[in-house]
Structures are given as structure tokens and as C-alpha cells.
Amino acid sequence: MKIFTVDKIREADQFTIENEPISSLNLMERASTQVAQWILKYFPKYYRPIIVAGKGNNGGDGLAIARMLATFGYQTKVYLAMGTDGSDDFNANLERLDNGRVDIIEGYQSLKERAIDKNILWIDALFGSGLSRPIEGGLAELIDYINKAEGKKIAIDIPSGLFADQPTEGKSIFQADTTLSFQFPKLAFLIPENEAYVGDWTILDIGLSREYIDQTESSFELTKHIKLTKASKFAHKGDRGRCTIIAGGYTRMGAAVLAARAALHSGIGLITVQSCQKTINVVQQSIPEALILKDCNEYSLGDFLEYGNQDVLVVGPALGFAEKTKKLFVEILKNYKGQLVLDADALTYLSENTELLQLLPKGTILTPHIGEFDRLFGKHDNHFDRLKKLQQKAKKHQIIILLKGKYSAIASPEGQIYFNSTGNNSMAKGGSGDVLAGMIGGMFPLTKNPLQTAINAAFLHGLSGDIATDTYDEDYVTPSILIENLHLAQKMCTQTQ
Ligand SMILES: NC(=O)C1=CN([C@@H]2O[C@H](COP(=O)(O)OP(=O)(O)OC[C@H]3O[C@@H](n4cnc5c(N)ncnc54)[C@H](O)[C@@H]3O)[C@@H](O)[C@H]2O)[C@@H](O)CC1
Ligand SMILES: [K+]
Incomplete structure (x- = not known):
């Protein structure tokens, strides 16, 4: 699903109006119908909606929604926060409202009296995508007031005060429980610092032109489903590829085992783990399918071994910081010709010596979390930056960077960003990242496309976490459970192909 900027959304509206064709007022009617029906589905009639309307088209939506909710039988009120003269579609909907079913709240004082009522459904239709500056003065006070009020809160299209595709400097922003947004998610919804304002968000299809959407490019996409590459019916183990995990060390082999197991359950033909003398038994007992590449060091990996027939190396989880291990890493960067997946401590080596970035082979996949990313590329005050x-x-660097988080962002060498839509906070635990890195290694040989592999692996990893929470409370999901559920996630993705 594409994520468009406000300018492109406006173009999409306009294109639809001209080419469907449909009047702007009827498009607003269609959008508002979607919202009203959504509310009807989720809120019983003892909720009493108060629509707080601005004077642009977001306010126009609000007035149309008010009319519809009143028709459905909700006891509905409207507060006209910016007066009675607005955009053409606002004015038209204000006129249509005049049917005796919707009360207009006169004066701020009378609005305030509702603030202690738990059954008020506050509907924010003050500003939508037309917000051009931070909200100040009386309107800021109004928003702050509603934020503190009892009741449920729904934002139409985007919470008022929040910019859709740039950082928001203003302090007065509507705090929604749910944001009902038209046609496309806004980039702002995927930004961690906006969580408290956006709440849960839902996209309502308002039928904007498919032709416009298909033909218009966007740098951002949200992955809603994936297509898994299957091996040929005549495949032998070599076709499914070979992956070596270069991770762990004495007392840290769990990371290597998790990564290797994840690779094994992700379709790899042959999994190999490079292991020190002291830890060979750990690997062999945990993963009977694994081959061992024997490292002559006792505690920390350090030998550059024969990786020539390996399709992919996963390097980094819990490798530790021994000098010999760092040297091994540099040798790998200089000499290995296959696909590299770099995670965890390998990323720290890069941030300790950023000149190493020049050595990364094209198409290398890095999988930093936000802390590792900032260590590598500098501190950032906001997620947009x-x-x-x-x-x-x-x-x-012509690489793929998978920035892990609630909506993991996967950047391609062309600068395209694919946000992942699956996963939940049960996965924010030590070991989840090892699983993801292993999955990428396990999945790469079948797709042979590093970007697609990263997108697919992130999606399956998250889906596996989502499936886990059907059975386990979020606090009790473990990285091993993610691996156990992978087959269910894979099946779901295969069935939808
Ligand atoms: N164009 C279309 O066809 C559709 C538009 N829709 C709605 O239209 C919205 C966009 O409408 P508009 O472009 O009219 O924009 P808004 O309704 O967001 O408001 C824009 C108005 O507010 C003023 N304004 C902006 N920031 C302000 C601030 N901080 N303080 C005071 N005034 C400020 C602007 O000067 C302008 O008059 C969408 O978010 C969506 O809700 C929907 O009805 C779907 C269809
Ligand atoms: K709004």
C-alpha cells in the first residue's frame, strides 16, 4: 500500500473528482459515510458524539458525519470551533445539517460542561491534511481541554495539530484513541513519537482513483502482504542454498543457535555454524541439522574459513569484541563474494570504524535497531530525520538497511522505503533480532533478491509474533516461540498467493 504525501493526496482527490467523475461534495459524502458506518459498527448508541469542526474540508467531513450519525439515532452535537463560514463543502454541509436532528453547541463554556461525561464520543474534525502551522491560541486551548476530557476520542483523517509528512513542532495535538484516515496511511502514523496522538489507526477506502494510485510514484510503501518464493518441484538441497551463521562465542552461543534455527525454518538447504572449539557441542546438541565450520580459537571466533560455497553469511549476533573477531569481520568484508547479512555486534564494529562502510559489498543487508542506527549514522532528534x-x-552505500521497530523501515539502494505492517511489542525482547537475521539468511537463496528477502523476512517475523499473541500474552512470547510459529506464518503467506 503506497503512502502519499499531502500534496499527492490532494492530487489524488482532484484526479478522482475530474476523472471518475464525482463532485467534491459527493466525495466528501462518500468519505463521511465510511466514517459514520465505522462508528455505527463499533460504538453503541449510548455514546453521544460531539463533533468539533473546523472550517475547512475536514470540518466539512465532520458536519456530514454528524448528520449521518444523527440519522442513525445517535444523540449528536456539533461545536463549530472556527465559525459558520468555511470552505464550499463545509458551507454546503452546514446547510444540510439544518434538519433539527443535530444540536449546535453555542459557546465554549457549554462545551466544557461535557468534559466529565464518559459516554461522549469526541470527534475531531478541526484540521486534516490542510494544517499549515502549529495550532495556537483559543484552538490550542480547546484541544488541550478535550485531551483531558473523559470519553472516547476519534480523529478524522489525522489528529488535529499533527503534520502528515513532517515533524510536528506544535504542542497542541489531539490525542485520539482511534484515527480514521482516508484511503492512505499518513507517514506520521508510522513515527514512534506520534503514537500518543494517533492511537490505533484504520484506513477507510473512499474509492480514490486506482489509475492515479497505480501510476503515481511514492518513496514510501506499507507492506500489507508478501509473496513467498517457492523452490522448484525438482529442487535438491543445493537449490535451497547454503547459509553460514557467524555469531556467538563462549557463553553467547544462544544467539548463534537462534539465528541458525531461524534460518533452518526459513527454507535453507544447508545450515552451517562457525563455532569455537568450546562451543561445538552446544550447536550440535541444539541443532542436529547444522554443519560446523571449526574455528581454532577457543572462546571467540577469529578464523577466516572456507566460505566460498556459501550463498549467504549472517554475521554479528553476540560476536563479542575480541580483536581477532573484528579482524575476521574485516577479512569477510574484503574477501567474501556472496550475500552478507550484518547484525548486532557487526554493526557496532562498523560504527567504531565507519570507513568500513566503504567495503560493504553492494546489496549487503544491515539490520540495526534505532540505537544501532544512530550509533552508526549519528543521533536523530526525530524519526522523520x-x-x-x-x-x-x-x-x-548501495545497500539494504532494515531499521527495526514497530514499523520496521526497509530502505532499498534506490532510496525507496518499505514499512513493515506486522508484529507487536511482544517481540521487543533479546533474541528476536537474532531470529530475524537468521531468517534473512535462510530465505535469501530462494529469492536471490536481498531487498525482497528483507521485506519478506520482516513480514513473516512480525506475523509469527502476531500469531504468538493469539496464544500467549505479549509479555510471555519468547524468540523461540517466534521460530515455532514460523510455519503458520509461512502457510498464511503461501495460501494468499
Ligand atoms: N479534497 C477532497 O476531495 C477530500 C477531502 N477530505 C477532507 O479534507 C481534508 C483537507 O481539507 P482542507 O484542505 O480544507 O484542510 P483542513 O480542513 O485541514 O483545514 C484547512 C484550513 O485551516 C486553515 N489552517 C491550517 N492550519 C491552521 C492553524 N494552525 N490554525 C488556524 N487555521 C489553520 C487553513 O488556512 C485552511 O483554511 C482532509 O484531511 C479530509 O478530512 C475528505 O472529505 C475526502 C475528500
Ligand atoms: K482531524
């Missing part, structure tokens, strides 16, 4: 840097760095 971080995403810009993500695009720049993926382009500059």
Missing part, C-alpha cells in the same frame, strides 16, 4: 538518513545511506 532518521528516515531521511536511512534513505540517503542506503543509496550512498
